[in-house]
Amino acid sequence: MTSATIAAARRAPLYKSLFAQVVAGLVLGIALGVLAPEFAVGLKFFSDAFLKLISMIVAPIVFCVVVHGIAGAGDLKKVGRVGGKALIYFEVMTTVALAVGLILAYVIRPGVGMNINTASLDANALSAYAENAHKLQGGGFGAFILNIIPSTSFDAFARNDVLEVLFFAIVFGVSLALVGEPAKQVAELVDATSKVLFRAMGLIVRLAPLGVLGAVAYTVGKYGV
Template sequence: MAATDVSMAGTAAPKRGLFGSLFFQVVAALVLGILIGVLAPETAQSLKFFSDAFLRLIAMVVAPIVFCVVVHGIASAGDLRKVGRVGVKSLVYFEGMTTIALAFGLVLALVFGPGHGMDIDVAKLDAKQLASFADNAHKLQGGGFGGFILNIIPPTAFDAFARNDVLQVLFFAVIFGVSLALVGEPGKPVVDLIESIAKVLFKAMGLIVRVAPLGVLGAIGFTVGKY
């Protein structure tokens, strides 16, 4: 027993100090971004590359992770009735928490008025970005319930992944997972493969999250330096 304890102690992961903490690194990057934005605005604006790169890295793995997790969860459950009950509860929870989050955000916006007092020249804002926001808002207004359902169904599975449309990927994942569950034993190798891919993707996400301080540095530095 003593030898086993010594062996386990020898293989234990070393404890990280304060500087090795991701939270500390993010806070330090936040403070550093503010300082650079105040002292060297031009340099700070050039750091936006880091935030854009970090967001792209996150978006790169989100859709595949959603697909693998949903497919594996449904295919491994076995009882599709249980999956249906869990799905309904998850949908109710998701909609409820989303509504609460939206209400909370509106209250905070009304109370604190973020953006007031910022040094922004409206004439110098990017008209293309404003047009994209207006176009997205226009899409939300038309089509009705039928249009909403059609927008969930991807033209092809590859198109949903190519455009990184998580809702369409989720829809395809549900169909694929249910089909695997119905196939049964012949589909088990596919389920095992998807589980292995999910583990690799989560490891990749862990690596990407480690560069979050650079993303924070770029975003805060650009915001403070420009505005």
């Protein structure tokens, strides 16, 4: 059955491949941006909608995966060891990503030649990043920890603050593991919910070609090829 599945996948037409569809969306976006820039700018709706759909599903998935992982492990000592390794891995890879980003920024210099009039840009576009930067200043480590703890669990989900959702998920998962057998049905519900959410994510990802089309068409139509 495995061989038959692989063979069927190999026989699938190219146009059904998500990668091929994304590439087609990229090429079409460039073409529309060059040939019909005013129309292409209006396609930004597709990229905005796609990003909102992804943002909509991320926080619930993070919650369910973390809770199920901690509750399913059972032994909290094992969870602590795995969590420590994950934290070290995260810190190392984040440092590598920052270094690569800085090197590419200085070597490739993305954005040079786009001739953007900075006076026409939205001054509020970076407000969220500026707000997060201010959280790291003045209050020290204590203020940073307080900003991770949500006012309420519903507030963290409503504002789509993944860090706060992650903190609540850790607390909830540890509590499930400590309760044990009486909370088994809750753990099973979380697991089933995560499967549904991943299925929903699969459906959203199928719209990636439209998201790429809208983003590239808007960028080329507004700022040039």
